[in-house]
Amino acid sequence: MSTETGRESRRSGALVSVMRWMENLSDTQYAYLLLIPVFVLLGVVALYPLLRTFELSLFAISADFSSTNFVGAGNYVELFTGGKNRYLPGGTTFLPEGFGLGALLNSALVVTIIFAVTSVLFETLIGLGQALILDQDFYGRRWIRAAIIIPWAVPVVIQGIIFFLMFNSNVGFLTPPLADLGLLAPTNTLNDTASATFIIIVADIWKTSAFMALLILAGLQSIDRGLYDVAKVAGATKWQQFKLITFPLILPTIGVAVLFRSVQAMRVYGIIDTVSSCTVVPSLSCMVVATFTTREGTSAAIAFVTAAIIGIVVMGLIAWQGEDAI
Amino acid sequence: MPTTEDNMLGSLLTALTAAAERSRSAGRTTSERIRRFETEQLTLHVLAATVVFLIVLPVLIAALVSTKRAGIVTSIGDLVPGGHALSNYRRALIGLEFWRFMLNSFVMSVAVVVGKLIVSLLAALVIVYYRFPYKNAVFLFILFTLLLPVPVRFVPLYRLTTELGMGNTFFAITVPYLASATTVFILRQHFLSIPASLVETAKVDGVGPLRFLWSVLIPMSRAVLVGVSVIMFVYTWNQYLWPLVIINAESLQVAQVGLNLLRGQASTGEVAWSMVMTGSILTLLPPLALLVLFRRQLLETFTIQQK
Numbered sequence: 001m002s003t004e005t006g007r008e009s010r011r012s013g014a015l016v017s018v019m020r021w022m023e024n025l026s027d028t029q030y031a032y033l034l035l036i037p038v039f040v041l042l043g044v045v046a047l048y049p050l051l052r053t054f055e056l057s058l059f060a061i062s063a064d065f066s067s068t069n070f071v072g073a074g075n076y077v078e079l080f081t082g083g084k085n086r087y088l089p090g091g092t093t094f095l096p097e098g099f100g101l102g103a104l105l106n107s108a109l110v111v112t113i114i115f116a117v118t119s120v121l122f123e124t125l126i127g128l129g130q131a132l133i134l135d136q137d138f139y140g141r142r143w144i145r146a147a148i149i150i151p152w153a154v155p156v157v158i159q160g161i162i163f164f165l166m167f168n169s170n171v172g173f174l175t176p177p178l179a180d181l182g183l184l185a186p187t188n189t190l191n192d193t194a195s196a197t198f199i200i201i202v203a204d205i206w207k208t209s210a211f212m213a214l215l216i217l218a219g220l221q222s223i224d225r226g227l228y229d230v231a232k233v234a235g236a237t238k239w240q241q242f243k244l245i246t247f248p249l250i251l252p253t254i255g256v257a258v259l260f261r262s263v264q265a266m267r268v269y270g271i272i273d274t275v276s277s278c279t280v281v282p283s284l285s286c287m288v289v290a291t292f293t294t295r296e297g298t299s300a301a302i303a304f305v306t307a308a309i310i311g312i313v314v315m316g317l318i319a320w321q322g323e324d325a326i
Numbered sequence: 327m328p329t330t331e332d333n334m335l336g337s338l339l340t341a342l343t344a345a346a347e348r349s350r351s352a353g354r355t356t357s358e359r360i361r362r363f364e365t366e367q368l369t370l371h372v373l374a375a376t377v378v379f380l381i382v383l384p385v386l387i388a389a390l391v392s393t394k395r396a397g398i399v400t401s402i403g404d405l406v407p408g409g410h411a412l413s414n415y416r417r418a419l420i421g422l423e424f425w426r427f428m429l430n431s432f433v434m435s436v437a438v439v440v441g442k443l444i445v446s447l448l449a450a451l452v453i454v455y456y457r458f459p460y461k462n463a464v465f466l467f468i469l470f471t472l473l474l475p476v477p478v479r480f481v482p483l484y485r486l487t488t489e490l491g492m493g494n495t496f497f498a499i500t501v502p503y504l505a506s507a508t509t510v511f512i513l514r515q516h517f518l519s520i521p522a523s524l525v526e527t528a529k530v531d532g533v534g535p536l537r538f539l540w541s542v543l544i545p546m547s548r549a550v551l552v553g554v555s556v557i558m559f560v561y562t563w564n565q566y567l568w569p570l571v572i573i574n575a576e577s578l579q580v581a582q583v584g585l586n587l588l589r590g591q592a593s594t595g596e597v598a599w600s601m602v603m604t605g606s607i608l609t610l611l612p613p614l615a616l617l618v619l620f621r622r623q624l625l626e627t628f629t630i631q632q633k
Contacts, residue, residue, distance in 0.1 A: 030535060031456040038449040041505035045483065046471040052482035130377055138370040146621035147378045150385060153613035155564040157582045158606040161589055162384045165599065210381060214628045270566055292481050300481055
């Protein structure tokens with residue numbers, strides 16, 4: 001230690017004086033010094049944009065940015081009363097204009113919620129199934145675990161192209177068999193809202209189930225194996241073991257996984273843009289992107305509503321699972 | 327008295343386990359058990375193989391189509407490899423300048439990984455090892471950004487970047503990605519599992535935080551650092567929307583956008599669909615290679631998010 005200090009003191013110049021200054025800081029000062037980079041970055045790329053989005057959402061901004069009028073909550077009021085629908089692409093709406101399937105699927109809010117709920121539900125169920133298989137001991141399971149995360153590494157553009165080609169009604173080889181089952185429209189499949197929404201949900205489940213499986217697997221492996229031996233002695237069936245031991249113990253893990261996935265699913269955009277289009281399958285993020293060059297105030301208001309919905313989902317899940325979840 | 331209770335529970339558990347072991351071995355002959363074990367293994371392998379096959383199928387189809395001439399797949403029978411692999415890949419890389427898109431993506435991803443790692447390591451170090459006022463508030467603030475949907479940041483960030491004159495630069499596609507709540511979160515979770523007494527000892531010995539980070543924490547967290555880097559690389563490599571809107575010059579564009587350009591050309595009939603698949607496989611190779619090379623570290627890191 002003493003040779004170290006001896007060498008340090010022989011150096012001179014700005015670096016040493018900065019080092020010496022840093023050494024004399026208290027713990028608190030030092031802690032904040034090291035946090036400066038992350039604060040600055042988060043401030044510039046996250047906090048500032050959030051506040052600015054809120055500010056922009058209070059203004060009516062014309063398409064050429066020449067006039068900016070303060071309208072207060074006007075954008076939000078118009079959004080929820082249907083006045084903004086004329087700016088949304090392809091006749092889509094923000095809230096549904098009726099309760100028929102067509103009207104529901106034409107609404108960005110409803111489509112986003114349908115997408116999030118359905119895809120997260122199936123991803124959790126399939127992920128749980130995969131995790132239960134991977135939790136068993138068998139030869140080669142490490143390779144299989146690596147293989148199932150492949151879809152996670154597949155870029156959304158490629159995912160989109162692959163699903164586009166598989167389901168395109170002209171060239172896709174999967175459309176005819178599924179259309180025979182009545183699941184998809186036989187022609188113009190990707191321009192049919194119900195079919196395209198279905199395909200996009202399938203694409204998302206394909207990409208993310210394995211990710212869920214890995215998260216749940218981590219929870220499964222932390223369960224004490226002795227519990228199962230006790231259960232076997234007590235004569236519990238496999239189903240009872242799952243219901244009384246496995247499921248309650250992995251519930252917190254599932255909670256966190258569902259939380260992360262729901263936040264992601266609520267902001268779906270890329271897969272819609274690459275497989276179909278935002279006019280066929282409207283999502284909230286789609287509406288933000290579609291309006292931000294022409295109607296900045298509207299775009300900001302939709303963005304802020306999206307953030308608020310995500311905030312509510314997160315708080316709901318945290319309340320359900322308790323704070324330990326995070 | 328919780329300790330006595332724990333002890334009692336512990337011994338009960340051991341006794342029951344031993345009993346279970348006894349009853350199991352008493353019930354069956356060895357050959358019977360082996361046979362049963364083998365059937366179980368077989369079922370598991372069949373199940374696992376089916377799952378893997380379904381998962382990898384779309385990627386396999388893409389790889390197959392990339393070796394064909396036209397790339398139209400209308401029936402299952404069309405799914406045989408063609409003989410145009412070499413010419414397709416050469417044309418994509420050189421003729422359609424995919425090498426340039428991939429190089430841009432690569433430089434962008436490496437820059438983001440290095441920058442993110444430095445920033446997040448500092449933040450995680452501070453959050454785990456220092457006691458200071460508002461510590462929890464700081465962590466919650468960082469976590470809060472995790473929840474911000476990209477589109478919320480999109481509009482102002484676009485304005486800010488273009489107003490700074492950075493619209494069409496390398497700067498625009500790297501700096502906005504440097505702050506990452508996910509990385510701070512994963513590193514924090516990992517650092518929590520390293521005993522706090524280490525940092526106390528270091529403090530007593532007069533070791534500064536940066537030195538502690540460099541000579542204790544980083545060597546102790548190699549696997550997780552590699553895993554988190556792979557996650558960050560794949561995430562950055564796969565970015566599409568932001569580079570699309572902020573970069574106009576084609577020479578600066580990234581692989582994902584290049585691929586979608588190619589897709590547009592295929593829709594209008596300028597290139598064959600098989601070329602799009604060739605581009606897809608090229609774009610997929612770097613993340614896939616990292617996944618195979620660092621699967622162990624990656625799996626370890628994925629499981630950390632839980633603790």
